[in-house]
Amino acid sequence: MHLADHVKPISYLKSEAAQIVKDLADSGEPLIITQNGEAKLVVQDVRSYEATQQTLALLKLLALGQKQIDQGDHVDGEDFFSELDELDRQQKIR
Incomplete structure (x- = not known):
């Protein structure tokens, strides 16, 4: 489909x-x-609108x-995962 097929007058x-x-709905x-x-x-x-909005949210x-x-x-x-391991150890102690 050509770009001209996607451009129409308000009439x-x-x-x-x-x-x-x-x-x-058929073409998207x-x-x-x-x-x-x-x-x-x-x-x-x-x-299509919702997909575009989700894409924009991810890009943001x-x-x-x-x-x-x-x-x-x-x-x-490495520091992040070490912190997670420490939090996990603390949870197991409780």
Whole structure:
């Protein structure tokens, strides 16, 4: 499918809403809606939207982790596992 197939004028959205819903659910591809020849919005099915949101959330976590590493705000892996082992030993004593 070509990019042009994913770009439609707002009049198409108004007249073909039911078909758009079916097509988006089947393909998972977003539809770009134009008004006066200018892209104004993107329409996508809920499943694709939720997947995009989950991907963005993971990317934010990765960026936060990288920022913490860059700032030296982290614990060496061996130290971390040593701390976990110590906590485990303390739990077993109780």
